Amino acid sequence: MSLKSQIDAYLGADGRIAQAVDGYQVRQAQVEMAETVADIIEQDGSLLAEAGTGTGKTFSYLIPALLSGQKVIVSTATKTLQDQLLTKDIPLLMDVCGISGTARVLKGRENYLCPQRLEIAETAEQNTKEVWKKLNLIHDWQLKTRNGDKSELQALDENDPIWSKVCARMEFCQANECSGDDGCFYPGVKQQAQDAQILIVNHHLFCADLALREQGFGEVLPEADIYVFDEAHQLPDIAAQFLGFSVSRYQLDELVRDVRIAYKKEAPEASELADQASAVEDKVRVFNEALGKWEKRWTWEAFEASKASHKTLELLRNQLTQLIEVLKPLTDKGKLLSALYKRTQEFEKQIGSWLTASSENQIRWVESSQARFKLNLTPLSVADPFSRQRDALGGAWIFTSATLSVNHSFDYFAHRLGLGDAETRQWDSPFDYDKQAVIYHPIGLPDPKAPDYIKVCLRAAWPLLQESQGCAFLLFTSHRALQEAKVILSEHWDGTLLIQGDGPKTALLQRFKESDKALLLGTSSFWEGVDVKGDALKLVMIDRIPFIPPDDPVVQARENALKQKGLSGFFHFQIPEATIALKQGIGRLIRDTSDYGVLMLCDPRLTQKSYGRIITNSFPNFRWVFNADEAKQKLKRDE
Ligand code: SF4
Structure with missing residues (x-):
């Protein structure tokens, strides 16, 4: 029986998941994606799968992967998704599928304690009282922990600099003269990863492993039969960091x-x-x-x-x-x-x-x-090393995200990773974007380079902010623009103003959900991986098309290389990058079938420049409106 033919028994209307999960509804895109992944697994092929928000793509790759009984590595960009996979999706599916395998997370070495370095830090003479307190805390925890994973050590701030003095980072490891007998946690953690049927890692660790293999220095990860990359749009940039x-x-x-x-x-x-x-x-x-x-x-x-x-x-x-x-x-x-x-x-x-x-x-x-x-x-490009390692490792490779394509083409992403031979599929989100939200594009805004551009954007947004009573993300493409908006809104906004950088991201989001008339001002880190469902978020304003600053040395080098091939750096690099980033940004608004609201896209170039159409053609099917009154209607739950 083929893997594909088994999918209906799990995701179908009378399938096992329908019987196990209250309120389960069949999503056609989810079923189709699972069937496609099943085929790819059986062919040891490669798939680029763009699936809109709400498709339920984790089930689409996990079900065929689990049913195959093969070893799977799932690589993600964010810890949030890792947690979701490990604590919710995989246990549920293993239960439903009647599979008793194991799933583990393996993190980078810097996440684990190095007992040797802790001992060295404890014997340093110049430790302050404060440092001693923290070292004692780590010491006590060391006696209890099984894996030495710092995420267990809740009492220590996750960004505390003391951790860099005691972690098992490769460059500090003296493994030749120190073995598991010295209480090192890392060999045990690696062994668990070897034994797991499903191993969850992040793109950083996967790419670090790829770089080691490429340089012939061994490997960190075990080999697998199926490689899945969720949030795959981030993979090319992370690979570039590690292959350099x-x-x-x-x-x-x-x-x-x-x-x-x-x-x-x-x-x-x-x-x-x-x-x-x-x-x-x-x-x-x-x-x-x-x-x-x-x-x-x-x-x-x-x-x-x-x-x-x-x-x-x-x-x-x-x-x-x-x-x-x-x-x-x-x-x-x-x-x-x-x-x-x-x-x-x-x-x-x-x-x-x-x-x-x-x-x-x-x-x-x-x-x-x-x-x-x-x-x-x-x-300049990671395509050759990436495809070389893909060939060497073999198996099935699945790359998925809500934002892989540009103007319905996967060429840009495929080209960056050398995946020209991969099959490509695109599934729209099950959300009814046309009914749930509108894109509001105010007419008459000045060129984004105009000195008062941010002020004018905020003036245009003001009636909507009043109507929505806050509940808005204001996303900017630069810190300078964010600071400008902060100064203006500090003077005029009488609700809660939350600014990126004023606290940890999760704490800011929590305050955003709980506060009255909350506005959250953010730059890149709030453009993706942020999930606020319900009435707490009704309006997302984006100031500009997120082009990468042209004076960035990497951008200059990439544009020059394209120019030498007779291609335009702007059309073949800046536009695809900006489109993928903008798709992520607009994806913040509608996270559920009952969400509603307005996406306010201020940049006049979206409608005035010819390239604007390439970008907007890549968006989900929103209705566009051009006056504030019409947009305000969409901020009310019942029109
Ligand atoms: S093997 Fe390396 S990481 Fe492990 S305890 Fe020794 S020095 Fe630390």
Whole structure:
């Protein structure tokens, strides 16, 4: 019996899920997607599946994957989806399908405790009282935890910097001289991942594994028969991060700090080690000063033209070489020195590669500000390594998201990951967008470059904000625009004003749902992965088409590469990127069949420029209105 023919027994009107879940309704798109995934699994094929919000796509891939009995890796972009899969969808489906397999989440190493580093941190002399308190907390938890996963340690803020001193990050690991016998959690966690039928990871970990395989340095993840990427639209950018590398001031400062600790603990007689730590620290500072104190993103060409920056980076690299020479004879004095020797070699090698990279597929760029810098090497395209690893691993590959296509074509996404041979399918959302919401596009707004643009947008939005009594997201494409709006609304809005950055995202969303007349002002991090159902959110305003700033070094390199092929960087890069981002932004409004409201898209280029049609053709089937009174009607539940 084929997998496809079994789908109806689970998702059909009289299927097992209908019998197990109250209020279950058959969704045709969900059934079709599950049948398509079943075929792809049996053919070991690849599928790009765009399924609109509310399709229920997690069931569409989980049911055939579970029924196949094969090993599955599901990779997601967000923790929210991982939690949903692990705690809700998979247990329910295993129960319904009568499958007794196991599902596990494997996270990146930095999420797990390294007992060795905890011990080192506990013996450092310069710990403050506050640090001691936190180390004691971690120590007590270490005695109880089974997996050493920091998400269990609720008493510690998830962004607390102390964690970076005790986590099992690869660059700090001295695995050669330290085994599971030392209480290391990571081997056990990895073994559980090996044994699970369904392994849930995030795109970062999947891509880190891909990069290791590509470089021939082994692997982190077990091999699987079925690979599913949900929220797949984020995958190309994350793959680019991991198939390249970066070296930051933060990492080099940590290196200096650890050299000083190792000197005191393992080689107090080697005073040249302390001298070297100070010399590296000095060169790091001088290099940062040469980059200037203003926040800046440098192309390689701009960096090369700055003689002082180039020269001081060479000096920093030379200093690292000297540190390596000093560390080399000390490696048998202790684990810390031995690990530092390898770590310094790695930094020196990366800076050397960065300075001398010549491949056309590598973009060299720098981010800098007063006390921060990061040298980045980003591949121009990840298509070759990604498709190479897909071929090497084999099996079925399913890529899904609500936003993969541009103007109903998957070419852009497929091209970025080298998936030209994949089958493509698109399913609309079951929501009745035409009835539930309208797109309000005010007429007569100035060019988005106009100095008073944000003020004019807010003036146009004002009648709607009054009508909806808040309950609105105001999404901006830049922090500057957000700050401008904040100043204006602080003066005029008498309800609750919540601003991205004023607290953790989840806390802001909670306050948004609970507060009267709430407005939430956000930039990129609120454009996706945010789910507010019901009356709490009735209006989403978006100020501009989210084009990536053209002075971004990666954008410049990608546009130049397209130009060399006779293609337009604007049409073949900026438009698809902006379309996918805008589709995510407008997807915030309607999250349920009973949701309703208004999407206010301010940017006049959507209707005045010819490219606007490519973008708007990619949207779900909303009705467009052009005057505020008509839009206001849609803010009432009963028209
Ligand atoms: S093997 Fe690595 S991560 Fe594990 S305890 Fe040892 S140093 Fe830490």
